[in-house]
Amino acid sequence: MFEYELPDKKNFDSFCGYHQTWQGQPDSDLTQTGPGTFCGEYLRRYWHPIFIAGELADRPRLIKILGEELVLFRDQSGQYGLVHKKCPHRRASLEFGRCEKQGIRCCYHGWVFDVDGTILDIPGEPEDSKSAFNAKANIRLGAYPVREYKGLLFAYLGPPSERPAFPMYDTFDIEGMTMTPYMVPFKCNWIQVLDAIVDPVHTAFLHQSQFSDGFGKMGEIAFYERQKIRFLGTASRRVADNVWVRVNELILPNFTQSGAAFATDGTTVRFFGRSAFTRWVVPIDDEHCAAYAWGNFGERGDPLEWNTLEGMQMIEQGEVVERSYEERQRRPGDIEAVEGMGAISDHEKEYLVAGDRGVAMYRRQIKKLCRNLRKGRRLPQPTDLAEGIIPTYGSDTVLLRPQVPDQDDRTLLQTTNDQVMDILFSSDDFADGSRDDHIINRLKGLG
């Protein structure tokens, strides 16, 4: 499946650098996210987190999302506004505007706009001004709907007529879980960051020294594609007499969950522990993206003592963010791996192997959905996955399963992957609340 055309003989000599092109082209179908682009249009059919609510004060913020320069604000009545950067009158930036009782006022000539883009006031014109009347009748500030949820602000940048319901995942509300919003910026294309979630191989190498010895074990991996937009990559590792099954999860276009970062190292049994983060990878522009997420802390998430800035950076990328170049070389984390590819990676020069099957699967599906959108077909939404709360799978399970003498342990690990996933998949129909108990009980039956 990942066949590569036979190389020219001279490309295979010792020291063949001269004969090999060292740069290729990005897969621009995936990497371009601005208005009107192939993938940008696809992404504009979903809600995306765009800011940490607690960091928005009483003044507007200039932000960039999907290549658009926008101004985010909260007016004095508490409405959130996300509008095009420039005033439609004479193009002053609304980042210098003033939050009013209702809407935002441009600094230059005092025009006031409501959060939905309506012109509320043109104070520089007389009351009987025909041109002010025309302006209100003919133009409107570009605006997008915003909603706050547990400290994250989400926006929808697509056509109003296609605005989807806001999807509610099971992990949005787990008893005893403390959810802390965070944002980590990446100086590279979003696909480079998204890739890692369905790449259980990199965990064993990039993160081997960061969390626990168990992380450094390669284990047996498996990939699952379900319900068109859900991709799972699992790794079963042998840790002494235990088998540790870690489940990473991607729901298209960019929702991700995994196992825990700190809560387990495979040495103690654990049943359906939940994801270190509930997270979206959001393009800022084609050369920047951000991971917006809640870090999840508590009995079923990561330990509460990691509910710190440093803890969330570790959860996000395996290392703290601000480090010297030499430190980054000596202990690279995800940021070094993905930013090191350059602002936009040259996918043309990749050579994918079996461990990259998850990456290949989800990329192909995104491209297929983009094509479907072009053809006018309806896109699948996360809310299609279930009625009501959407069950998710990102988790850790550690079972007591000693190695069987004279039997290939790989087979055992592979079987465990399938058994655990089978339990997760077959529990979707259990009503909210009872699903987790049901899963845990069945997993206990395995171990």
Add this chain to the structure above:
Amino acid sequence: MFEYELPDKKNFDSFCGYHQTWQGQPDSDLTQTGPGTFCGEYLRRYWHPIFIAGELADRPRLIKILGEELVLFRDQSGQYGLVHKKCPHRRASLEFGRCEKQGIRCCYHGWVFDVDGTILDIPGEPEDSKSAFNAKANIRLGAYPVREYKGLLFAYLGPPSERPAFPMYDTFDIEGMTMTPYMVPFKCNWIQVLDAIVDPVHTAFLHQSQFSDGFGKMGEIAFYERQKIRFLGTASRRVADNVWVRVNELILPNFTQSGAAFATDGTTVRFFGRSAFTRWVVPIDDEHCAAYAWGNFGERGDPLEWNTLEGMQMIEQGEVVERSYEERQRRPGDIEAVEGMGAISDHEKEYLVAGDRGVAMYRRQIKKLCRNLRKGRRLPQPTDLAEGIIPTYGSDTVLLRPQVPDQDDRTLLQTTNDQVMDILFSSDDFADGSRDDHIINRLKGLG
């Protein structure tokens, strides 16, 4: 006049950001100022200020004007030179040259050039060198004439055969006025900065809290176009029993004057107080410009205590220049308004209303003059406006004119605008010296 085509219905929904393009094209006829461009050629038919004389020491300065990289220097005999950046021999930068008794010496091979571009010496060649002889006969360093006036250095970058006389305005010499040269840089196209001078509406909003309560009143505005290249925007404001008429002035291509910044708030009568600045808006390149000016201090200008760096920054743009981003958001000045539009504003997306009539008028005229130049027609010069000293109008007049019961005050303000301007316009023929007295006496007759 400023009609806008009817918008597509979907561009007028609530939250219609998706359906609106958030970026448009600049009006490149106005914004491009480099050699050979539509507007650049037009600007090259006038003298422009390019440096503060007192800041030029005994070493050359690398500057940029109208998109050209140039070296400005003063040789030891006091001649000013403004020459192309690079030595015509081997292209070393003359910014590393040495000011000689006559001309400038290149650091690399010691060639010496006079301020008019003549090669004075090629010391690396023998006296009988044929190639040195040829060089002197065949090449010349590109140079422009420079003149100093009251601490500002002016240059003419056009064809030598079309060099116009240096225009002398009445405000260059007012009894008792202290004139202090200043320069404030802007990181945006010159048109964005020039616009504001014929925009009396923005004053009431952007500057409402900066100078006085009176500034924040909208008043009645009027626009006047005279003698092809002179544009005036006046605002009559009601301040208790007074009417305050402020006159802003633009003489094409880029000479600007206004009323005072600090000298009046409309509460005291004042007759023909003069401009806070005598000022030119000069393109550095298409993404940068500078305001070169004298701040005018004294009885008929702004109070002498504002003759400070801070005072001149306030006069120029309503706030001091160096402030934190948050301070700039909370109290934006002209720099925030015009730089916030981006390096080159996208005029295509503007929607002009009645208050923008001044902006529309002068832009149209510049484009017409550019077209005339292309057709080989002579361009009007400021020196066409008068024989000898050129009368100007930028000023403040405050008249005691209480509101009339049962009469629309707007009509009174509009009438006052016209009466004041009529006096100013009809006094042009009075000989130097007597004009101001004549105007003041007639204004007193009004009040």
Add this chain to the structure above:
Amino acid sequence: MFEYELPDKKNFDSFCGYHQTWQGQPDSDLTQTGPGTFCGEYLRRYWHPIFIAGELADRPRLIKILGEELVLFRDQSGQYGLVHKKCPHRRASLEFGRCEKQGIRCCYHGWVFDVDGTILDIPGEPEDSKSAFNAKANIRLGAYPVREYKGLLFAYLGPPSERPAFPMYDTFDIEGMTMTPYMVPFKCNWIQVLDAIVDPVHTAFLHQSQFSDGFGKMGEIAFYERQKIRFLGTASRRVADNVWVRVNELILPNFTQSGAAFATDGTTVRFFGRSAFTRWVVPIDDEHCAAYAWGNFGERGDPLEWNTLEGMQMIEQGEVVERSYEERQRRPGDIEAVEGMGAISDHEKEYLVAGDRGVAMYRRQIKKLCRNLRKGRRLPQPTDLAEGIIPTYGSDTVLLRPQVPDQDDRTLLQTTNDQVMDILFSSDDFADGSRDDHIINRLKGLG
């Protein structure tokens, strides 16, 4: 020879800046050095220094040479590796890789590559992985051979089948000479830096105040082209009763030597003192280059007290590198001269005179060799210049030769140039070791 077409009359007026274009085009045949370019292909047929060995520790370095981003490292067994920046698997940067016992390990998925580009290990795949087998059979990391010599690391970036022998010059091994490797970066195209070596005129101006009074004398210059790839520029200066002959040398493509910087000022006799540096000018990319060299200290080089960082910067460019802009204006060195031309000089606007003959000669020859390469002809190598050790000429000789009354001293200086060079040229056949003695003895006979 350097005729210039007669200028348009209006380009020759006083203040004719408007009529002269102030920018031209670079000679891109010389300035472009990336893969596949005219000159880039030529340069890829030679060894170039790329790093100071002593500054390479146990972690990889990201470097750029000839426009290629590469990673340099030394594995734990002491092998040097120079490889393409990005891992051929998923494009992580190998600058974050780990130096292993053999080769380098990618941080992302742990692939290991040998210094010649062979894949040694793909640990993320099972042992029986077909895709790992295919990867090893089909792809290879681009790599280049590296060799260390006296503290400099050299690499060859061309086709493996054309790799030339590493040339050994006589100055690599002079008895009593201390050779200290240095690197000075330039923010401009390599040709701008290379030009100066065959430009004995600039020395008299740019460096007049830096080393000694003698440097500031113009003297008589002469140029010699020998053996297709060797270019010499000599300057004979009158210093009291002495004649000081300084010989600068360029061996194509980029090997340079000169006289001493500090060892002589012409006031004391000296016979065949050797070059201040043994130096290569190496393109980093088209807008940056680096001078890699040994500074040569001892009896026959520069005084040992200049064997310091500052001393080597002086030797390289006449001034220390880190200085304020004003200091650089007041005492410009080579960096100011060559960087002041801009990142890539606009050769189209040069006007060459007799003193630029050396520059014209070597540039023409490089372009001819580039054309020959395109035609499939073999390029001359430095190793063609001699069997075994290659004799070089960069040197200082100071002879006691008082001015002859009633005789034009210029003729005496010119004759001395020729006599000295004749001795140097005619000594090539003397076996290693005896050549220098032979030259010195014959020079003593002249003085």
